[in-house]
Amino acid sequence: MRGLFEKFFSQPPSKSAALAKERLQIIVAHERGGRRSSPDYLPALKKELLEVVRKYVPIDQSQVKVHLDREGGYEILELNITLPDEEQRQIPARQNSSASA
Amino acid sequence: MATVIVVTSGKGGVGKTTTSASFATGLAQRGYRTVVIDFDVGLRNLDLIMGCERRVVYDFVNVINNEANLNQSLIRDKRVENLYILPASQTRDKEALTKEGVERVLGELKQGFDYIVCDSPAGIERGALMALYFADEALVVTNPEVSSVRDSDRILGILASRSRRAEQGENPVKEHLVLARYAPERADRGDMLSVDDVLEILGIPLLGVIPESSTVLQSSNAGVPVILEDSSEAGIAYNDLVDRFLGKTLPHRFTSVQKKGFLKRLFGGG
Numbered sequence: 001m002r003g004l005f006e007k008f009f010s011q012p013p014s015k016s017a018a019l020a021k022e023r024l025q026i027i028v029a030h031e032r033g034g035r036r037s038s039p040d041y042l043p044a045l046k047k048e049l050l051e052v053v054r055k056y057v058p059i060d061q062s063q064v065k066v067h068l069d070r071e072g073g074y075e076i077l078e079l080n081i082t083l084p085d086e087e088q089r090q091i092p093a094r095q096n097s098s099a100s101a
Numbered sequence: 102m103a104t105v106i107v108v109t110s111g112k113g114g115v116g117k118t119t120t121s122a123s124f125a126t127g128l129a130q131r132g133y134r135t136v137v138i139d140f141d142v143g144l145r146n147l148d149l150i151m152g153c154e155r156r157v158v159y160d161f162v163n164v165i166n167n168e169a170n171l172n173q174s175l176i177r178d179k180r181v182e183n184l185y186i187l188p189a190s191q192t193r194d195k196e197a198l199t200k201e202g203v204e205r206v207l208g209e210l211k212q213g214f215d216y217i218v219c220d221s222p223a224g225i226e227r228g229a230l231m232a233l234y235f236a237d238e239a240l241v242v243t244n245p246e247v248s249s250v251r252d253s254d255r256i257l258g259i260l261a262s263r264s265r266r267a268e269q270g271e272n273p274v275k276e277h278l279v280l281a282r283y284a285p286e287r288a289d290r291g292d293m294l295s296v297d298d299v300l301e302i303l304g305i306p307l308l309g310v311i312p313e314s315s316t317v318l319q320s321s322n323a324g325v326p327v328i329l330e331d332s333s334e335a336g337i338a339y340n341d342l343v344d345r346f347l348g349k350t351l352p353h354r355f356t357s358v359q360k361k362g363f364l365k366r367l368f369g370g371g
Contacts, residue, residue, distance in 0.1 A: 015291060016291065016292055017288065017291045017292055017293055017294050017295065017298065018291065020246075020247050020294050020298075021294060021298045021301075021302065023247065024247055024250050024251060024294075024302050025302060027251060028250075028251060028254045028302055031251070031254065031255065031258075032254070032258065043267070043268065043269065043270030044270060046268075047270070061268075
């Protein structure tokens, strides 16, 4: 009987979708943390850093990490460059010296 | 030059594999040489949805590890010309997907195909990251539901920061929204996020709305991509979606409630 009643007199619209939208807008804005507006110089910065470091130490692209975070009113630019271990760096150097000797 | 398209979502169970299967089938039906790859290593399912589960001999990981070549691993679809499936491995773990290996296989596929559709696993782990890394375009599959929308936004962030295009500073991955399992009558009642709500939150162009439909389950039961059920609502919606992807301008269907007659309202149905 209830079903029939509801079909004729559609119930007042519930607000759950509006609530969902409001909650999503807040959480999504928070989680984006400025990602959409993150500066587009980051890839170029990363590339140039890679070139500079490579003048001194042989590294590849995956060893440079550039990350921008926002906390409160601050922006934190985090650079993380992983250098290869001592051994790997030494090998080419030794070969060079032995070749010149 | 082949286009690589990832079908992704973050959340599981929203319709990625259903969409991958139908999208790839639709592209092939329209004459494009298309391959669809299952990236869900350990939990493969695309083969079941495509109805080729008993024809799997070698898989994606075998090709990456040079244990088989592509010709041995690609499964040719028996219904639609130009359509091939590359299944995931059921026994390996996700670590088997190396960036170098995936790049090499995609490079080989690009020689022979127009479209490479990458069916992403759920989550944001290696399988999902590898599926999207080489993408030129992305179909982001979302349900009108809070957790799905939030996860889609997260995936959009990853596409914008951790794809190859992002890392190399190239043009960004082109994003398309696929809103699946949509029930217009519930959205009208205010019980479900509407198309406009989701668009407003995610802010990417809408490629298609797939209505909630029992045909989707029936066709997956049978191993037939739902796009081949071309008189069903979901089949029609997927056909529109593929046409739109290929550049046609078509109005969105199934986004508002169909007017019901008095008797239908009285006795339900539809």
